[in-house]
Amino acid sequence: MSELVKKESFKHVSYLWDDQEAAKLEGDEVALLIYRSNLLGADLRLTNYGGGNTSCKASAKDPLTGENVEVMWVKGSGGDLGTLKRSGLAALYVERLHNLRKVYKGIEQEDEMVELFNHSIYDLASKAPSIDTPLHGFLPFKHIDHLHPDAAIAIAAAKDGKKITQELFKGTIGWVEWQRPGFDLGLKLKQCLDENPGIRGIMLGSHGLFTWGDTAYKSYINTLEVIETCAEYLAQNVGKKGPVFGGKKIESLSVEKRKEQAAAIAPLLRGFCSSERSMVGHFTDDERVLEFINSNDLARLAPMGTSCPDHFLRTKISPLVLDLPADQDLTDVAKLKEQLVPAFETYRKMYADYYETCKHPNSPAIRDKNPVIILYPGVGLFSFSKDKQTARVAAEFYINAINVMKGSEAISEYTSLPRQEAFNIEYWLLEEAKLQRMPKPKALSGKIALITGSAGGIGKAIAVKFAEEGAVVIVNDNDETRLAKAKDEFNQRFGKDAFVTALLDVTNDRDIDAAFNIGNLAFGGVDIVVNCAGLSISKPIQDHTDKDWDLLYDVLVKGQFKVTQYAVSVLRKQNMGGDILNIVSKNALVSGPNNAGYGSAKAAQLHLSRLNAAELGADKIRVNVVNPDAVISDSKIWEGAWAEGRAKAYGITVAELPAYYAKRTLLNEIILPEDIANACYVFVGGLLNKSTGNVLNVDGGVAMAFVR
Structure with missing residues (x-):
């Protein structure tokens, strides 16, 4: 054989x-x-x-x-x-x-x-x-x-x-x-x-x-x-002529520290790279990358660019190399921006000069002047492009280019494409025609969304809707088993480049920090945060315990506050604006029996949303509210005691709840998770970019819940 x-x-x-x-x-x-x-x-x-x-x-x-x-x-x-x-x-x-x-x-x-x-x-x-x-x-x-x-x-x-x-x-x-x-x-x-x-x-x-x-x-x-x-x-x-890439100039940080530094700086890099259109990022600290970016020959080889046209088309004329100490304290965002501004301005000028020097009378207009590949010595490689797959593949192609440089240098001397030849490939009219034939981007292409509680119910419906509309999503939940099932479903429906997962308890600061860092490393930051995680407790006032009260306020109010607080830190680094959506409830506006803890917590969520909208407008961060009611399908809230409590309050059986809720609405409609997802999409899909501080009821029409 x-x-x-x-x-x-x-x-x-x-x-x-x-x-x-x-x-x-x-x-x-x-x-x-x-x-x-x-x-x-x-x-x-x-x-x-x-x-x-x-x-x-x-x-x-x-x-x-x-x-x-x-x-x-x-x-x-x-x-x-x-x-x-x-x-x-x-x-x-x-x-x-x-x-x-x-x-x-x-x-x-x-x-x-x-x-x-x-x-x-x-x-x-x-x-x-x-x-x-x-x-x-x-x-x-x-x-x-x-x-x-x-x-x-x-x-x-x-x-x-x-x-x-x-x-x-x-x-x-x-x-x-x-x-x-x-x-x-x-x-x-x-x-x-x-x-x-x-x-x-x-x-x-x-x-x-x-x-x-x-x-x-x-x-x-x-x-x-x-x-x-x-x-x-x-x-x-390899190695016969001397050390690979001229030998090591600096040491890499530890794995944990590299990830920490990358997560901290990624949103800033994404913000700069998105000056012309919203980009999605990718990070790798592959050993082949580290060998190259930590070497003495980095300064000589990186500006040369790649040789193979396929490599070049994906990675651009040359990468941006950051002149930052690997272990720099990145918590001083103002100082970091001062360091990055001239680096990006220099790169954009270099690219504009390259275009002006090499262009032909019939060349297409200059494209995005920002880098695709960014190298941070001691830390790793960042790539930014229109979506996750393209960014990831760009990084893979640059690793191919590193392999080529390593081999060429070992046996002779590496040569790259002459700049004019590179330009003729990049701005080839046939290549431009191919780009023009590509499908129009979806409304949320280039956007990154984190939806709390997105392994099931309303949260999952929102995550699915956003992914369908082109966003990449950070799927999370505090239920590990439920999250594993959601991971399988998203992988089958959208593929590995459309999402990442994080175990997230919104009452736990470490979980929140880790979830945003996972998003930073996977995609470069975040654009849309939906506070959807929740629970319900329905009891008469005399039966409510301190534990009940604390749990409701910790998850619904403090959880919304803490997740928003972390989100704002990332959004401000990016300086691209953004959306925060809070899934509240008609109970924030309507009084009912056996609902003191849940209803008052929902009212706090609603007013917290107004307060955040007022404070964050200067950052172009929009804060809006969707008020659902009686979304029973696939919801953990409706399992067990809550459904029994609501049925008891209304004098009906649990089985009669869906029909009861539908009949009390003006439209006589049962509300599904997909209905809430559609409402969220209305806010973030691009048509309401000048709206903040709003409340959108999705309850079939409950007159008592009218805001005005």
Whole structure:
């Protein structure tokens, strides 16, 4: 079995081919292409997220003539090899694609050729062809892999990369100098093959690797073997020229201290990075990051930027390196802002100068001038982008770039893309067109929300609604079992990048601090805080105990106060404004029997909201209230004694409560958690940004609860 033989041959890459799985796909070249692509995409040492493309050529029937024709299936524009499906492929007639050479007039016509690919499309329902299509189409091989492995790019980005490639592979790997992907590069790949018959692959300067085979398996093995050879060569040479990255300049803080510092500074960094649009952050203190940012060569290498276009597009021209002591006391926010302001101003000016120096007459307008990658020596790496996934992937790409720099420096000298070439990629009109085709952001995209008590009931409904509208959420609860179930549900519905979880008892300062720090580390801060955690106790006044009273006021009033207090500290660091929503109750306004503790606590919550609105308006922090009533579905409040107490107060049974509450409303409606979630969304969705201190009743219409 090939699997048994080959697995032991690789130390630096993962051999994942399963003969039995592949045998099920025998005879279907496209299915084998997808299988191979998924295996390659599953190993980030082979290619990064969304990077690279694969193809196969096979015979298919022409739907018009019924004759067999050669068709190329290639990964279409966008997408990721690890999750590639048939719908993510573009299918083109090979002969028609080749015929485009007859109309190609030269490199100045590059962008026009992309539209002409449409004349070669075989499957009209397939994905749009990418700019890399001719790179696969002009090579004659049945199966082709184009990847961006760190080990190969380290050689491709080395000053002596061409010489090293020739010596390492003894002429069996060709070399094509850096050139922006497109029709002309496809022709140069074919020229390289014609001039070097029998080669097994081509290294693209500063870019990546092309390898191939007559079958899906042979292409897969060839790809692994070439990358393994590159990786082993680097492993044997790292450290021979001297310490990695010139040796260590500073020591890292301890793990706990790194997290503490990162959580403290993240909201400030996010605020600066969000000067043009709201950004979501990511933090990592990966060992590879620390080795680089703590080194003597950081100051030389970081400004150079990346080499591979995929790395560059995700991470920008260069990172911002913070000139702060790792162990600086970050509690003095005013001093810290004074230090950060000039750093960001300098970066923005650098980026504006880069744009002005490199722009063409038809270049798109300058984009966000803020950094994507921020390096804090001794602490770690922060990345900021439009959503969590993009920020996380940007960090992963920069780690790829670090790996490349480390390898290049070990065997030669690292070289990055020239700034003009980098600009031509970043502000490529085709790239701009791709950006313009992207779906419009959802209303809460770029927003971070913490909803207390969000593992069930109203809180979970709010968290779900916000996540559906594009926000990332910090799901929390004081019930560990309930929180675990909510985690599974959110992971299944929204994926790992949409949320984090925190065990939170709103009466516990440490829990509150930890929950906000979890949000700071995961996303960079917070924009929306919903005080929803609650409980109810319904008893006649003579049966109320001190314990009952203290519990109600600790959770409802003090809990709301403390969570808001912590929230304000983060919101002020960001200096982006924000929303605080308090889920109160119609009982804050309506008097009823057996309700002295709960009703008075709700009244305190309502007035506390007014007081906070009055105080925080200068910070553009809006404070508003949603007053629900009788939300029974999935609510712990309605379990046990509370429901029994309310039923007793109204002289009915517990089973009759839902109908009783609905009938007493003007609209005769049962109120659901989703109704409260919709009301919260009304406040934070962007249409009420100039409203604060308001109360929105969601109770079906209870006249006694009218505010005015």
